[in-house]
Amino acid sequence: MLRPERMSRVSVTGSKAVMADVIETVHELDLLHITEYDGSFDGFEPGNPTEGADQASDKLVTVRALQSTLGIEPEDAGPTRLVTDEALEEELEEIRQEVNELDDRREELEHDLREVEDGIDRMEFFVRLGIDLDLLKGYESLSVAVGEGDPDGLRKALADADAIEAFEVFAEGSTLAAFAYPADEQALDDALVGAEFTAVELPDGEGDPETYLEEIHHRRQQLESQLSTVENELEELKLDVAGFLLAAEEKLTIEVQKREAPLTFATTDNAFVAEGWIPTDEVADFEAALRDTVGEHVDIDELERADYDGDGHPTESEPVPEATPDADDDEAAEVAADGGESTAATDGGTSGILPMSTGMPPVVQENPGSVRPFESLVEVINRPKYTELDPTVALFLTFPLFFGFMIGDLGYGILYFLLGYVIYSRMESDVLRSLGGVGMWAGGFTALFGVLYGEFFGLHQLGEIVWNGHPPIHKGLQPHYIVFAQAWLLASIVAGIVHLIGGRVLDFINNVHHGVGEAFIESGSWIMLTAGIWLWVFSTEARGPKPDFMFTVFSSGEAAALPLGFTGFSPTVGTAGLVMTGVGLALAIYAEGGIALVESITQAFGHVVSYTRLAAVLLAKAGMALVVNLLVFGATLHGGEFHFIFFMESAPNPEYVVFSGLVNGSGPVMLVLGWLAGIIVLVLGHLVVLLLGVSSAGLQGVRLEYVEFFGKFYEGGGTAYRPFGHEREYTAGD
Numbered sequence: 001m002l003r004p005e006r007m008s009r010v011s012v013t014g015s016k017a018v019m020a021d022v023i024e025t026v027h028e029l030d031l032l033h034i035t036e037y038d039g040s041f042d043g044f045e046p047g048n049p050t051e052g053a054d055q056a057s058d059k060l061v062t063v064r065a066l067q068s069t070l071g072i073e074p075e076d077a078g079p080t081r082l083v084t085d086e087a088l089e090e091e092l093e094e095i096r097q098e099v100n101e102l103d104d105r106r107e108e109l110e111h112d113l114r115e116v117e118d119g120i121d122r123m124e125f126f127v128r129l130g131i132d133l134d135l136l137k138g139y140e141s142l143s144v145a146v147g148e149g150d151p152d153g154l155r156k157a158l159a160d161a162d163a164i165e166a167f168e169v170f171a172e173g174s175t176l177a178a179f180a181y182p183a184d185e186q187a188l189d190d191a192l193v194g195a196e197f198t199a200v201e202l203p204d205g206e207g208d209p210e211t212y213l214e215e216i217h218h219r220r221q222q223l224e225s226q227l228s229t230v231e232n233e234l235e236e237l238k239l240d241v242a243g244f245l246l247a248a249e250e251k252l253t254i255e256v257q258k259r260e261a262p263l264t265f266a267t268t269d270n271a272f273v274a275e276g277w278i279p280t281d282e283v284a285d286f287e288a289a290l291r292d293t294v295g296e297h298v299d300i301d302e303l304e305r306a307d308y309d310g311d312g313h314p315t316e317s318e319p320v321p322e323a324t325p326d327a328d329d330d331e332a333a334e335v336a337a338d339g340g341e342s343t344a345a346t347d348g349g350t351s352g353i354l355p356m357s358t359g360m361p362p363v364v365q366e367n368p369g370s371v372r373p374f375e376s377l378v379e380v381i382n383r384p385k386y387t388e389l390d391p392t393v394a395l396f397l398t399f400p401l402f403f404g405f406m407i408g409d410l411g412y413g414i415l416y417f418l419l420g421y422v423i424y425s426r427m428e429s430d431v432l433r434s435l436g437g438v439g440m441w442a443g444g445f446t447a448l449f450g451v452l453y454g455e456f457f458g459l460h461q462l463g464e465i466v467w468n469g470h471p472p473i474h475k476g477l478q479p480h481y482i483v484f485a486q487a488w489l490l491a492s493i494v495a496g497i498v499h500l501i502g503g504r505v506l507d508f509i510n511n512v513h514h515g516v517g518e519a520f521i522e523s524g525s526w527i528m529l530t531a532g533i534w535l536w537v538f539s540t541e542a543r544g545p546k547p548d549f550m551f552t553v554f555s556s557g558e559a560a561a562l563p564l565g566f567t568g569f570s571p572t573v574g575t576a577g578l579v580m581t582g583v584g585l586a587l588a589i590y591a592e593g594g595i596a597l598v599e600s601i602t603q604a605f606g607h608v609v610s611y612t613r614l615a616a617v618l619l620a621k622a623g624m625a626l627v628v629n630l631l632v633f634g635a636t637l638h639g640g641e642f643h644f645i646f647f648m649e650s651a652p653n654p655e656y657v658v659f660s661g662l663v664n665g666s667g668p669v670m671l672v673l674g675w676l677a678g679i680i681v682l683v684l685g686h687l688v689v690l691l692l693g694v695s696s697a698g699l700q701g702v703r704l705e706y707v708e709f710f711g712k713f714y715e716g717g718g719t720a721y722r723p724f725g726h727e728r729e730y731t732a733g734d
Contacts, residue, residue: 010300045268122201125175158191394506399438487554507712529600621692
């Protein structure tokens with residue numbers, strides 16, 4: 001689980017006469033993650049696409065363009081079908097012509113409709129003006145301008161213009177028409193420059209603008225009707241051809257993959273070499289399938305099963321049994337001679353064939369089904385490299401625990417679980433389904449802690465039912481249980497220490513191939529530094545400035561929240577912790593330089609303190625739920641405990657009432673209004689708490705994982721395993 005699936009580099013060498021059969025078989029197997037030839041062999045060149053690749057690519061582009069035009073989605077597919085080459089030639093061309101004709105008609109109608117709507121906007125201006133259109137143009141002795149602006153400012157501008165002898169301004173609010181004598185358009189334009197005036201273009205129509213506006217509205221209705229008809233025809237066509245186009249896209253995608261596969265091969269005039277990665281457990285099946293297809297006409301070699309360092313260089317190689325040449329001697333000689341130089345070489349006990357490309361293997365994460373949803377959270381940072389530990393299991397073990405601890409409520413937990421289940425079961429996106437799975441786990445732990453806290457939507461009645469009024473733990477919000485708040489603050493620190501040291505242990509495992517000593521200096525130094533500092537903090541040495549609750553909340557006395565008998569480490573342990581701190585700091589400075597002195601404060605101390613956000617969010621969310629319930633049900637505070645008035649068997653002592661509650665009205669009218677307001681406050685209030693639980697507990701938990709935990713050991717940057725093949729959804733096999 002912590003390591004990705006073991007991968008083997010495999011080479012397939014043979015004559016070009018069988019290359020097509022090899023490509024077909026390898027594609028059908030959907031196992032080989034092909035690596036691209038890097039040009040390192042003398043006499044070998046990258047291959048060329050096989051005949052028909054360009055035509056298939058062109059058809060694929062056409063099919064995808066038609067899908068985009070029609071708005072085809074995967075759910076429109078219908079049953080699987082067999083798409084023949086003849087159908088691709090004939091039916092695809094018919095569909096293309098019909099879709100293009102309808103789409104062109106739609107674009108033309110949409111263009112006309114936009115122009116008509118613009119005309120309506122302009123004509124509404126002239127309707128407000130109230131002057132016939134033919135009266136606004138065609139004068140020999142007058143200049144006319146229409147637009148919007150300030151009528152008084154326009155009149156003043158025209159009066160001040162020396163070139164204008166007479167004028168008249170017609171105004172309906174800010175809708176203006178100016179007539180000026182003599183007919184000098186330039187003089188009128190110059191006069192308008194200084195006025196608050198925006199000109200409007202005159203339409204081509206004549207007569208009453210209201211009548212003309214009605215005609216334009218009628219024209220819009222005609223265009224909308226025609227457009228609706230065309231869109232209905234496109235929708236009908238979509239329903240008819242969606243299944244064919246989706247199947248055609250899949251067929252063409254597969255065909256293009258196969259025809260362009262030689263681009264990644266090393267080739268000569270007569271031979272080819274293909275190389276890639278396969279899960280080691282699948283190598284035998286892969287070879288057997290190729291043998292069944294092409295017999296002894298190819299040479300199949302498992303080149304290596306290697307571990308790699310962070311730079312992608314082989315560090316160890318598990319010996320692969322010596323390859324026994326399977327190809328005919330004549331073919332093997334032809335391959336070597338045609339390339340000018342044989343690819344055979346000695347490689348540290350592997351098969352004797354040099355790989356034709358470099359780089360780390362693709363990563364196949366090996367996690368149980370229950371853990372896989374958390375892979376999406378890891379992917380947010382990056383896929384793990386082949387050489388490092390996969391942190392998905394660690395995330396699975398800690399994130400739901402953090403989340404459940406912070407929210408800790410049976411009611412909220414059930415809702416989180418149900419919401420996660422709906423997302424997981426109904427969404428098609430793998431990412432959303434994974435988030436749904438994470439939500440189910442987070443909801444489950446929230447419900448579990450809710451039972452331990454004895455809370456259901458912030459109400460403590462669950463503790464009365466399950467624990468007879470004495471749940472094993474409390475959140476510490478109520479004054480009587482303040483010791484639990486102190487305990488959770490301390491427990492958050494301990495969780496941070498364990499979590500961060502765990503990250504450093506994983507870093508040690510990642511680095512151990514460099515040598516145990518070097519790994520200890522790089523990772524063990526920080527383990528010593530972190531553990532040493534906090535051993536001293538939790539010791540009774542120099543106890544004066546340390547808060548007393550550190551040594552009481554987990555003791556066995558009455559002041560203990562959880563009677564674990566811890567009263568602090570002895571001064572001797574504290575001194576040992578300081579020694580560990582000094583040794584760890586010295587090793588860290590030796591490995592990283594002076595920057596380690598600063599990082600010792602931020603990482604060994606500051607990052608641990610960052611985990612107190614667990615206790616902070618716990619108290620904040622509990623406080624919000626308490627306020628909602630207090631407003632609705634009312635509460636008294638007596639003996640350091642809140643008691644909700646609505647659930648009390650007898651009337652409360654007014655002396656202890658904090659708030660009487662919306663649902664506890666005295667008269668019929670107030671009771672009804674109180675219940676209406678109470679239901680609204682109860683639903684909306686808890687909905688807000690539910691949503692803020694995601695944005696606070698969820699984000700804070702993820703932050704601790706990404707920043708504090710992952711930062712200690714995880715880099716990421718692995719390559720996804722994408723085997724050469726295609727999972728058919730819409731087509732039957734050829």
